[in-house]
Amino acid sequence: PLYLDFLCQSDKLVDVVGISVRQDVVLSTLSEIYDVVETLQQAGLTNLRVRLKGWTEQGMQHSAFDTCRLSSRVGTYEELEQLQQILEKNGGCLYLDTDFSFAEVNRSFDSFKLARDASRGLEGAIVSLKSYDPVTLRRQTSMREGYVISPFSYVRFAERFLKGYDSGYSAFGLSWSRGSMYLLGDYDTDKEIDMDYASQITSSVFAMLQKHTDAGVLTDYGYDYVLPYVTDIVNSPLTCSYFTAESASVPLMQMVLSGAKGYTGPALNFTGARAQIAEMAATAAAPYYLLMTREDETLRDLGMQTEWYSLDYRKHLQDMISNCTSYQKTIGNVYGSTVTAYEWISDTVSVTSFADGSRIAVNRGSTEAA
Numbered sequence: 001p002l003y004l005d006f007l008c009q010s011d012k013l014v015d016v017v018g019i020s021v022r023q024d025v026v027l028s029t030l031s032e033i034y035d036v037v038e039t040l041q042q043a044g045l046t047n048l049r050v051r052l053k054g055w056t057e058q059g060m061q062h063s064a065f066d067t068c069r070l071s072s073r074v075g076t077y078e079e080l081e082q083l084q085q086i087l088e089k090n091g092g093c094l095y096l097d098t099d100f101s102f103a104e105v106n107r108s109f110d111s112f113k114l115a116r117d118a119s120r121g122l123e124g125a126i127v128s129l130k131s132y133d134p135v136t137l138r139r140q141t142s143m144r145e146g147y148v149i150s151p152f153s154y155v156r157f158a159e160r161f162l163k164g165y166d167s168g169y170s171a172f173g174l175s176w177s178r179g180s181m182y183l184l185g186d187y188d189t190d191k192e193i194d195m196d197y198a199s200q201i202t203s204s205v206f207a208m209l210q211k212h213t214d215a216g217v218l219t220d221y222g223y224d225y226v227l228p229y230v231t232d233i234v235n236s237p238l239t240c241s242y243f244t245a246e247s248a249s250v251p252l253m254q255m256v257l258s259g260a261k262g263y264t265g266p267a268l269n270f271t272g273a274r275a276q277i278a279e280m281a282a283t284a285a286a287p288y289y290l291l292m293t294r295e296d297e298t299l300r301d302l303g304m305q306t307e308w309y310s311l312d313y314r315k316h317l318q319d320m321i322s323n324c325t326s327y328q329k330t331i332g333n334v335y336g337s338t339v340t341a342y343e344w345i346s347d348t349v350s351v352t353s354f355a356d357g358s359r360i361a362v363n364r365g366s367t368e369a370a
Contacts, residue, residue: 001047001092001335002040002324003234003264003288006033007311008052008074009059012302022105024059025302027311030075032293034083036313037092043321045328046090049232049262050083051175051218053097061104064112064149066157068096068164077168084172095173095218095232098161100154100205101182102129104146111160112149119148119186150186151193151201158205162212173215173231179206180219180226181235199225206230222253222263231262234288238265238279248344254283259338259355264288269316270309273323280327282342282350282362284334287324289316334358 007027014023037048054060057071070077084094103112112118118126127148149157165174179202186193193201206229209217219226222233236257239249257263265271265280267290280287291313292298299305310316334354341353348365363369 001049001262001286002045003232003286004036004048004050005234005267005288005290006050006052007060007290007292007308008054009071010054010302010304011059011061022061024071024073025298026073026294027054027060027298028074028291028293030079030083034079034086036291036293036317037083037086039317040321041086041090043325045321045324046092048087048090048092049095049218050087050092051095051097051177051234053177055096062099063105063107063110064103064117064153064157065099066111066160068161068167068169080172093173093215095175095216096165096169097175097177098158098209099178100157100161100176101149101178101184102146103149104129106147111157112147114147117149117153117156119150119184120188122187124187124189148184150188150191151184151198152186152191154201154205155208158208162208165212170213171215172213173218174209174213175218176206176209177218177220180223180230181221199223202226203229222257222261227261233257233261233263235266236263236285238276238283238285248347248350250342251283251339254285255339255342258283259336262286262336268320268323269311273319277323277327278362278364281331281360282352283339284331284337284352284354284360286335287327289320291316331360334360 009024009026011022011024014021040048055070055074056067057069070080087094106112106114114126121127129146129148183195183198185195185198203225206217206226210229216231217229218232219230220235222230222236264286265276267288268276269289290311292311293313296310296312299308338355339352340355342350344350346369349361349363349369352360
């Protein structure tokens with residue numbers, strides 16, 4: 001498969017007669033995403049697994065995620081169905097992303113209550129969020145702030161979200177992208193939720209999502225406490241962190257996932273296809289891209305250019321078609337097969353063995369290897 005994330009809607013602060021007002025900004029529409037999917041399928045790339053992020057009325061800058069309602073600026077329900085149909089017709093699927101982990105904003109009349117739903121740190125203060133510039137490592141003080149939600153509130157918000165999901169969206173797959181990226185505690189004296197307890201609560205919410213959809217559940221990273229409930233994992237690390245004193249990395253996590261889950265590494269338009277495809281091939285991981293259908297200048301208007309860099313699909317389309325077509329021709333026959341062995345035969349060449357008897361040799365060096 002080819003995994004695709006599309007950012008759909010965010011917002012920005014604008015000044016209206018001296019008052020700061022949030023203005024919705026569209027990053028992708030369903031009709032535009034449909035056209036991208038059609039283009040990729042015509043190029044021979046089928047089995048597309050598309051996830052929509054920021055698809056609700058709240059967009060990317062959401063409060064507590066407890067509603068399931070498509071933003072009219074992103075598209076209509078009929079367009080959502082059409083997108084699902086063209087994906088399923090060619091072996092793909094569509095996921096709708098949720099987020100019970102964070103509240104990016106706290107609006108006056110939403111269901112998120114700071115005293116009840118926000119996590120508290122060891123010192124007892126409410127844990128707030130602010131984004132940071134990855135270049136200067138300084139925290140941004142403008143619009144990119146929010147709150148960590150207490151795991152104690154996950155089930156409450158999930159139940160409210162799933163009521164809306166069951167009433168009209170249950171044919172679509174579900175995703176809780178940050179559900180297995182972070183284990184968030186809450187040290188309020190009335191709760192005292194540590195990471196172990198948080199993993200149990202997170203697992204129970206993933207079980208709820210799995211129970212409510214037949215179309216599958218997707219997440220990022222994929223730690224062990226969510227594996228029983230998900231079908232697909234994106235953003236899985238392809239190598240170790242290299243914080244340990246290792247001369248070579250062995251992809252133990254990928255050996256466990258292979259043959260059992262659909263998985264992929266980081267987005268190729270972030271990490272660079274040239275650097276990542278070799279690591280992907282070593283365990284037959286699928287390719288993955290994070291995109292939007294509007295120009296990259298939109299990110300600059302939102303103050304998000306240092307976080308997302310270039311997401312305009314037009315700048316990546318030809319490389320995506322070329323890289324993925326070549327990759328699928330080489331790796332496609334072993335995708336989904338269990339990895340049975342992995343060994344380094346030189347400093348730059350690894351050999352992976354699969355349950356069907358196939359072997360893949362990957363050369364990370366700049367010269368040919370015999």
